[in-house]
Amino acid sequence: MEYTVEDLSPVKKKVSVTVPVDEVNASLSATIAMYRTSVDLKGFRKGKVPSSVIEGRFKKEVYSEATQDLVNVHINEIIGELNASPVSRIDFDGGELVRDEEFKYSLSFEVLPEFELPNYEGMDVEMEKVVVKDDEVDEVLNRIRGNMAEIVPLAENRPAKDGEIAVLDFAAYENGEAIEGIAAENFQMSLGDKQALEDFENLVKTVAPGESKEGDVTFPADFINPEFAGKTVTMKVTVHSIQERKLPELDDEMARKAGGFESVEKMREAVVQSYKQSRGQLCRSQAQTTMLEGLLKTVDFPLPESMVEMYLENLLQDQKIKVERQGKSIESLGKTPDELRADMRPEAERIAKTQIFLVTAARKEGVEVSEQEVDMQLQQMAMKSGQDFRAVKDYYAQNNLLFGLRDRMLADKAMEAIFEKANITEVEPKELKTEA
Template identity: 50%
Template sequence: MEYKVEELSPVKRKVAVEVSVEEVHAALAATVALYRKGADIKGFRKGKVPSSVVEAKYRKQIYGEATTDLINYHINDILGELKLSPLSRIDVDAKEMERDENFSYSFSFEIAPSFDLPEYKGLAVEEEDVVVDPQQVEDVIERIRQNMAKTVIIKEERPAATGDIAVIDFQAFQDGAAMEGIAANKFELPLGEGNSLPEFEDIVIGMTPGETRENALTFPADFINDKLAGQTVSMQVTLHAIKARNLPEVDDDFADQAGGYSSVQDLKDAIEKSYVSTRKQLVKGDAQKKLLDGIKAEISFELPQSIVEEQIDKQIVELQGKLERQGKSLDSLGRTPAELREENRAQAEDVVKSSLVLLAIANAENLTVDPQEVDLVLQKMAASTGQDFHSIKDYYEQHNLMIPLKDRVLADKAMELIYENATVTTVPPAAAPNA
């Protein structure tokens, strides 16, 4: 086997491989031998079938597997000799081997760019001080009250209004026929909280218990259900009852039920401590970003485009999830797939550049990641999502995600090193908008 390396760009390599007919025959013979051991062909004892018969019967499988196995062996061997680690998947351009013929193929891949690192230790950065506004603590207390509230039926004869919880039956009709999937009984609808279409709430607001209304309802053009988007239906609603939230008093019993605190002050202290911890991580993250942006500004290099495209894919999936949680779809943005990708390209390129710079710093500092550190990240993911740790780990291993995860941990270590070696000046927090 002989090969020639072509540098397509600073980050892309193409390797052309030439394989002699002798090596082709050896690869085919090895695969035929494996098939011959288990071949069960009428007229021959198992394991005694002539190689020519085995090759004729299983030709497609044998030639395909022999080609794949030989290419994989070569790629591992060549990359080891070149001391290169592909960042992206390896693209192979090859036809199937043929007996009595030389075999040639090529494979290409992208690698990390080579660049000189600027100074990344001893940098100066400003970081906002963390100051707790008492109103922020009160806002959390109020959210806890809302979550602990008990609903009670309002006995007073009055119309449903914003802030109430309406207990309703509803059914959509189109052309006089009931529509499947757009109906419910004794459904509790909070009014004015933005959990449903405003047009639907408008039908309910003003109704009194026992009343039935039927109004036209047009779904938004960007509605998540494509079959309903822009469609007009006749919505029939019956109001059974009106409920209100009965908020608990903020006292020591409330503090105990909210988390086992002995007093309201203990609860407020815990909220403040949690806020300070969370806020410190945020302002630290902002300071780290400023440090990294300053380092990146001094470096210019070509980005591996396959990695950029993968990052764009990830960002669009995240955007799709965010829109779906709002009851919308990607189509609601009014962009073509190509336009969406271009709009996300600059952010993706910044993310990829950040990762490559941090990994270069990690390499320069000889930083390493232990398997236990990767497991710890997976354990935190499992705890936050309610999934089983072993299931998540198996998924990452089966989908070749362990190396990217390890790189992420390495990048985090490099960022922490930059921050720890920086001169951090604490400054007053910026004024809130409209303050």
Template identity: 75%
Template structure:
């Protein structure tokens, strides 16, 4: 096999490969031998079917598999010898093997751009000191109390107010007919937290406990379910009970229930330590970003389109999921898919530029990511998603996401490598108005 590497652009390569006749015939013979071992044909003992019969009966499958196997072997050889690292899928341009004929084909893919890294050793960086904000600590303690609060029935026979929980039955009707999928029984609805339609909340707050009522409710034009978007329906509601959250007293008993702490003081100490740890990481991340932004301004290089497109897809998916959590559809943005992609592309390019830069740093510093580190990250992703590890890993593998995950971990390590060589100075935290400026 002979090959020639051609630069189609600073970030795209094409490799033209020529395979001699003897290698073509050897590849076909190897695939036929595999078929002879596994195929059962009437009139022949297993493993004894003549090669000519195999080739005649399974010619299409044999030639296709032999071509694919041979190309895969060549790709590994060429990429290994040339120390090339594709960042996109590998495109194949060629036909199939033909017995007793030379075989020529080409593969093309995108690679990382080559550029000179700026000097980053001793770069000046400011990192804010960690100062405990007692107000924020109190807010965490209040959230702990809120999570352990009990719902207590309100004895008064009246309508609900904001902050209370109404236990209701409800159903939607259109032209006197019930709408499927818009009904519930003994539904606990917290009022005032904007988790329900404004018209619906207003209706519930007009109904006294033990009574029923009805009123028109209009779904917003950007409602996530297009079947109901902009539609006005009649909502019938029965209020069974009102509840309010009763916060537990802040005492040692609560501390024990909250996390096995000996006392409120111990619980507060744990919250403070957690606060310091998270704030330290946040301040470090902010300092690292400032440092990286200054370094990125000193370099310019072309970006692989496949990498940018991948980040465009991720950003759009994040936006769709955010809209869905708000009960809205992507159509509510009033933009075509092309307009949406154009809108997020600058951000995707910034992400890609950062990734390319940090991967180049990783290569210079000899930083690597092991398979065990990738698996650890997948374990964390699986835990957050409430899924089995093997399910998440299979998904990442089948969708070619393992490489991008490895690159993200590599970029994180490279960032830490730069920061370790920086001249970091601790400074007082900025005031809120300074941060806004």
């Protein structure tokens, strides 16, 4: 196999490959040999089917697989020899192998740009001290109390208030006709959590147990279901009972029930330690971010478009999920898809520039990511998504995504390597808001 490399741009390469006849025939023979071990044809013993028969009966499959296997071998070899790091899918342009004929094809892909790194050794970086306030710890302990609260019937007969739970039936009507899909029986509605429409919650707060009332409820104009967006309906409500949360005493018994702590003091110490750990990570992350922002201002280089596009798609998907969690649709933002992309592109470019800088720094520092580390990362991803590890790994391999994953892991390691060489000065903290 021979190849030539053409730089289409500072971040894009094209590799033209020529495969001699003997390698073409050898690849076809290897694939046919694999078929012979597994194919079961009538009239032949398994493993004894002549190669000519295999090639005749399964020509389409054999030639396709042989081409794919050969190109994959070449990709790994070429990428290794070029010491290149593709940041995009590797595009293949060519046909299939033909016996006794030379095979030519081309590969094109984007790579990281080359640039000179600034000197970051001994760089002055400020990092906030880790401080945990008493009122923050008290807030966590009260939240634990709330989670352990006993739900009991309300003693007095009155409408529910914020913090209480109303058990009710409800149904929506329009022009006297029931609206399908907006009704429930014995529904437990927690008030004050903003989990329901404000008009509906206000109506429930006027109904005592055993009573029924109705009132108008208007859906917001950006409601996720466009069928009801901006519509006003009549909601009928019957409240069966009201429950309240009875908080336990903050004592040693509660501490034992909450997590097996010996005492309230031990539980408080655990909360403080949790805060210190999470806040310490946050302070370190903030210091690293500030350090990196300063370094990025000193360099400039072209960005691979495929890399920017990947991060742009991720940002758009994150935005879509965010607004849908608020019960709205992406259209509620009042912008066209092109306008949203234009708004988010600077952030996508910033992320791409950061990634490129850190991967380049990783090379300088001699930081590497092993196959075992990649597999561990894929295993964690598989467990988080509830998928099979092998299926996840095969997907990444078949879609040429392993290079990108490895580079992201390299970037994380590079950040730590750069930070370790910085001159760190601890400073008094600003107001940090982090839950333990």
